[in-house]
Amino acid sequence: MCGIVGYLGPRPAVPILVQGLERLEYRGYDSAGIAVLEGGGLLVEKRAGKLAALKSHLNGNMAGAQVGIGHTRWATHGRPSDVNAHPHLDCTGRIAVVHNGIIENYQELRQELAAKGHRFISETDTEVLAHLVEEFYAGDLLQAVFKMLPVLRGSYALAVMSADHPRELVGARQDSPLIVGLAAGETYLASDIPALLPYTRDNYILENGEVAWITPGEVTVYDANGSRKSKEVFHVAWDLQAAEKGGYAHFMLKEIHEQPRALRDTLAGRLKDDGRVRLEGVNFTPEEAAALEKVAIIACGTAHYAGMVGKYLLEKLLRLPVEDDVASEFRYREPILNEHTLGLVISQSGETADTLASLREAKKAGAQVLAITNVVGSSVAREADHVIYTWAGPEIAVASTKAYLTQVASLYLLALHLGEKRSHAPWAQEIAGGLKDLPDQVEEVLKLEPRIKELAGRIAPHEHAFFIGRGLDYPVSLEGSLKLKEISYLHAEAYAAGELKHGTLALIEEGTPVIALATQAQLLEKMLSNIKEVKARGAWVLALTQEGNTAVTEEADAVLYLPPVPSILAPAVTVVPLQLLAYYTAVARGCDVDKPRNLAKSVTVE
Numbered sequence: 001m002c003g004i005v006g007y008l009g010p011r012p013a014v015p016i017l018v019q020g021l022e023r024l025e026y027r028g029y030d031s032a033g034i035a036v037l038e039g040g041g042l043l044v045e046k047r048a049g050k051l052a053a054l055k056s057h058l059n060g061n062m063a064g065a066q067v068g069i070g071h072t073r074w075a076t077h078g079r080p081s082d083v084n085a086h087p088h089l090d091c092t093g094r095i096a097v098v099h100n101g102i103i104e105n106y107q108e109l110r111q112e113l114a115a116k117g118h119r120f121i122s123e124t125d126t127e128v129l130a131h132l133v134e135e136f137y138a139g140d141l142l143q144a145v146f147k148m149l150p151v152l153r154g155s156y157a158l159a160v161m162s163a164d165h166p167r168e169l170v171g172a173r174q175d176s177p178l179i180v181g182l183a184a185g186e187t188y189l190a191s192d193i194p195a196l197l198p199y200t201r202d203n204y205i206l207e208n209g210e211v212a213w214i215t216p217g218e219v220t221v222y223d224a225n226g227s228r229k230s231k232e233v234f235h236v237a238w239d240l241q242a243a244e245k246g247g248y249a250h251f252m253l254k255e256i257h258e259q260p261r262a263l264r265d266t267l268a269g270r271l272k273d274d275g276r277v278r279l280e281g282v283n284f285t286p287e288e289a290a291a292l293e294k295v296a297i298i299a300c301g302t303a304h305y306a307g308m309v310g311k312y313l314l315e316k317l318l319r320l321p322v323e324d325d326v327a328s329e330f331r332y333r334e335p336i337l338n339e340h341t342l343g344l345v346i347s348q349s350g351e352t353a354d355t356l357a358s359l360r361e362a363k364k365a366g367a368q369v370l371a372i373t374n375v376v377g378s379s380v381a382r383e384a385d386h387v388i389y390t391w392a393g394p395e396i397a398v399a400s401t402k403a404y405l406t407q408v409a410s411l412y413l414l415a416l417h418l419g420e421k422r423s424h425a426p427w428a429q430e431i432a433g434g435l436k437d438l439p440d441q442v443e444e445v446l447k448l449e450p451r452i453k454e455l456a457g458r459i460a461p462h463e464h465a466f467f468i469g470r471g472l473d474y475p476v477s478l479e480g481s482l483k484l485k486e487i488s489y490l491h492a493e494a495y496a497a498g499e500l501k502h503g504t505l506a507l508i509e510e511g512t513p514v515i516a517l518a519t520q521a522q523l524l525e526k527m528l529s530n531i532k533e534v535k536a537r538g539a540w541v542l543a544l545t546q547e548g549n550t551a552v553t554e555e556a557d558a559v560l561y562l563p564p565v566p567s568i569l570a571p572a573v574t575v576v577p578l579q580l581l582a583y584y585t586a587v588a589r590g591c592d593v594d595k596p597r598n599l600a601k602s603v604t605v606e
């Protein structure tokens with residue numbers, strides 16, 4: 001996730017671009033840059049680090065420019081650096097491009113373009129776009145963009161400018177947001193509405209496949225076939241605060257809704273049709289993969305619960321012993337590790353102190369370390385031997401949602417990768433096929449939101465709640481209960497459903513909410529007995545299960561039906577209603593959802 005802006009009109013472009021980027025910094029902040037047209041040529045300034053670094057460098061320069069594009073980056077391909085920052089230029093330095101999204105086939109395109117003599121200077125996928133426009137350019141910028149789009153695979157919102165077309169910008173969108181702002185005599189481009197609110201409230205919201213040809217104060221929108229389209233102007237009535245959250249009441253809710261996109265990006269380009277995966281950044285030889293004797297999963301909090309899902313599935317699929325630890329314990333329990341151990345470290349921020357220290361511990365013991373993290377260039381990413389990036393984009397709410405889901409998706413990708421390398425993955429096609437369906441299934445589950453809001457009203461007045469599940473449902477129960485605790489301050493506990501009768505059952509009273517996860521086909525009967533146990537003690541049971549599991553639905557007081565996802569993939573779907581349940585319970589209890597008390601987003605102390 002990155003932010004892009006563009007301006008074309010009579011006013012100085014630089015302050016408008018910079019202010020737009022300030023408002024888009026929540027979409028990414030590891031580097032920023034702008035390109036403007038001045039004196040007949042393109043001037044580009046870009047800097048690694050937050051936008052402040054670019055701003056102090058600009059220092060009032062380029063004041064005469066009236067057209068430009070800008071970008072604030074959340075690195076995916078290539079670490080955060082000056083050279084990888086956008087905009088990117090073609091070989092002539094007369095075409096500049098900014099891009100949000102992922103070009104899945106950039107490696108093939110890069111090779112083809114390099115063979116034709118194009119020179120690349122960055123590690124990004126975006127740079128191919130500038131060279132493709134150059135390749136297709138024959139005097140008409142818009143036509144060059146039209147010719148480029150069909151060769152791209154992946155997602156993009158992009159803005160293109162050329163020194164040879166000083167009064168034009170071209171924007172295009174596929175699976176990443178892009179809006180065109182309209183005002184008298186001037187036109188804007190941006191990833192999101194807040195960037196343009198100081199200048200205009202009238203926008204065209206581009207749809208997938210649409211291309212916008214922009215001249216001062218005028219916009220023509222085309223569909224993917226190059227036919228002109230008439231579009232309705234969208235007038236924004238939100239205030240700035242609401243606009244930054246995309247119209248959602250909280251960042252957490254926005255991030256919950258971003259999950260289909262986050263999943264698509266995390267799987268993009270990595271999953272092949274034949275069940276094989278390509279994980280750049282993970283470089284096991286078949287011999288190294290075959291020599292692995294144990295996996296040690298290390299993480300904290302939500303990331304640890306994603307890791308527990310990983311334990312269940314790596315053991316089940318790879319038949320490889322897996323341990324899981326919270327990082328704060330791992331370091332001090334003198335774990336037994338050697339060069340045949342894979343240390344698997346999971347961290348959204350990549351900076352959690354205990355996780356980082358555990359990573360170092362594992363490396364010292366001779367283990368290879370693979371990190372799953374959301375932040376390119378983070379400490380964990382730099383120090384690990386292998387990295388899988390979750391392409392969730394910046395997570396702003398303290399309670400992790402989209403990062404968790406993409407960590408889980410990455411664990412499936414890792415299982416596929418190791419299975420392939422260890423030459424035993426008869427399940428690969430089924431898992432790969434199922435993974436492809438996940439973003440749509442998560443979209444389906446999000447439609448349960450109104451019903452979940454109602455159910456949250458039933459839970460909110462209580463002071464205690466319990467989550468139960470078996471097999472892969474158990475770690476998801478733990479994550480559901482953590483979400484509820486941390487944002488609603490309601491005491492919640494998760495139990496392996498078979499454990500209840502060894503103590504916890506004593507806490508169940510008349511009306512106690514019990515959230516029962518029943519998605520694991522082979523464990524349904526056992527789960528049913530556990531539901532009956534709590535019902536017999538007066539619990540109010542909310543069950544999450546696939547449609548058709550009638551015995552469960554007959555027993556429960558309320559049911560949320562999940563799409564027909566295979567048991568092994570259920571954790572990537574079941575967690576979403578639990579996130580919404582926690583969210584709406586917290587709202588009903590009047591809590592500060594995005595900034596729960598006593599907590600911080602990144603825990604850099606032990």
Ligand code: F6R
Pocket residue numbers: 300301302303304346347348349350351352355398399400401483486601602603
């Ligand atoms: C809970 C939550 C935390 C983090 C934990 C680890 O919603 O977000 O439990 O998962 O602090 O943080 P990272 O993943 O940054 O290492």
